[in-house]
Amino acid sequence: MPGFDPRAPETYWGLFRRESRLTAARRGMAITVGDPERSADGLRLDWRVEADGTETRYTLLRWDDIVAARFPRGNARRLLAVPALWWRLWRMGYVRRFRREARRFSRVIVGVHLIYLALVVFSFGAALGLVGLLPDWTRPWSWLSAPALAYAILSGLMAVTRGKPFYVAHLVDDTAFTHDHADGREARMNARLDAFADLIRAADGRAGEIVVIGHSSSSFLGIEVLDRVLARDPEFGRRGTPVSFVSIGSVIPWITLDPRAVAMRASLARVAACDAVGWLDVRAKWDWLSIHKRNPLSASRVPAPTAHRPVEIHVRIEDLIEKRILKRRKWNLFRMHFQLLMSSRDPHAFDYVAFVAGPEPVHAAIRRWRDGAEHPKARVTEQGPV
Template sequence: MPGFDPREPETYWGLFRRESRLAAVRRGLTITVDDPVRSPDGLALDWTVALDGRATRYTLLRWDDIVRARFPRSNGRRLRQVPALWWRLIRSGYLRPFRREARRFARVIIGVHLIYLFLVAFSLALATGLLALAPEATRPWVYLGVPPLAYAILALLMRMTRGKPFYVAHLVDDTAFTHDHAGGGDSRMRARLDAFASIIRGAEGKASEIVVIGHSSSSFLGLEALDRILARDPDFGRRGTPVSFVSIGSVIPWITLDPRAVETRDALARVAACDAIGWLDVRAKWDWLSVHQRNPLSASKLPAPRAHRPVEIHVRIDDLIEPRIIARRKWNLFRMHFQLLMSSRDPEAFDYVAFVAGPEPIHALIRRWRDVEEQPKGRAAAESPAD
């Protein structure tokens, strides 16, 4: 399950195929990725990856159409909705725990909104200054043109900052989606999660194991999909098909600290308490677009989690890419956010392709890494698969 991304799902297939080729060379493996096939209902994109003869069915659960309906929003909607959202968050007491639990991620989100505020003010000032150059005889009527001219300038500036390095439009609209979803205001996403739950549940008994991977915003959406399954079928995962959840680049506290996110917090608590579903959290402290300081339950002000819920592995950036590349990419926040979905340069480090398609089942990996966590600190540090 991808994050808040408007790109067609074939983009992810292309990324996976490219990184598979790199992983094959770096690790001395034989990896093949077949052509993708969209499901008849259009909700999934499937392909098969074979690693040394072992085939894994990879299904991308789609919500890019929902993202495109929300990003990019019109500037009129942003001008109406952004102040209302932040007024609500400030009044609810959200900001203090968000800044405490997220830190760098909170700086990015708050910083991007301050940039947006600056762009709005700059547009108004520039429009006023330009119209002040009009002949004196046209004043004061000429100033009636300030709002439409400022709106046009703002539209241009938002287009210019939509992509790197600022991603202003993307992160402002992503924030709006997250907090709309927290309040249950996004009916399309709720319906899509019901459909995702049916797809995931339908794989039970047909596969050797089921692994739900949630990247970025899907770290909480994946939990909600699994919680929907458990609500309908409390024995899911107990009938012989192991089930695991893997959160990568998690942003769970981003939504769960919102007082309105009752359903998401409840889903987090129920899935965390379900021992039939293994949970692995892949963390990277260098990823500014993830929340990784504490266990997501503790960070969400929920009761202390059970031991190893989730099991954590911490991935170092220099295991994934060369130092010269790190220096070039470190301020490209979205590119770094995707790095955990790519091949690693160190054949002993966490590698997404090898993780997904390798010979060891994910549920067995989670148990093995959990056992590493239980070892004395010195020994664990020496044997950790990610550090």
């Protein structure tokens, strides 16, 4: 399950195919990636992967259409919705808790919204300045044109800042989605999660194992999906088909700290308590768009039922890319956010392609890391970074 991304699902297939070639060369593996196929209902994109004799059906569960309907939003909606959202969050004590539990990530989110505020102020200031340059600027109609001019300037600025380095429009709209979903107002997403739950449940008994992977915002959406599956089928994961959940670039506390996210916190507690579903949290302290310093359960005020729940591994950026490449990429926040979905330059480090498609079952790898037989290049902890 991808994060808040409006791009076509074939983008992820292309990324996986490209990185699988690198993984094959670096690890001496034989990897074949089949062509993608969209399902008739539009809910998924499937492709087959064969790696050293192990066949994996990779399914991308789609919600890019829902993202595209929300991003980019019209500037009129942002101008009205953003102040109302932050007033609610501040009044309910969310901002203080968010800063405490997710310090660096909160700086990014708050910082991006401050940049947005600066762009709004600049737009109005520039509009007033331009009106003042008119020869008949003292006439009332001249000043009445200032708001329309400011709106046009702001629209241009938001279009320019959709991409790197700050991704202002993207992160502002992503924040709005997250808290709308916490509040239960994103009806389309709730219906989509129900459909995803049916697709995942249908794989029980038909595969060697089931692995649900949630990247970025899907770290919490994946939890909700699994909770729906378990609510419909309490024996899911207990019939002989191992089930695992893997959160990558997790931002779970981003939503669970919202006082209105009652349903999300309940889902988190139920999935955390279900020993039939293994849980691995892949973390990276260099990823500014994830929350990596705290156990997502304790940060969300949800008690962890057992030690190493979830199992956490921390991946070093030096094992994934070379230093000369890192210098070019480290301020491209979204590129770094996707790095854990790419091949590792070190053949002994965590490698996404080898992890999900290689011969070792994911549930076995999680159990190995949990029991202390650590990956040579990834260390396991109960809470916090190493």
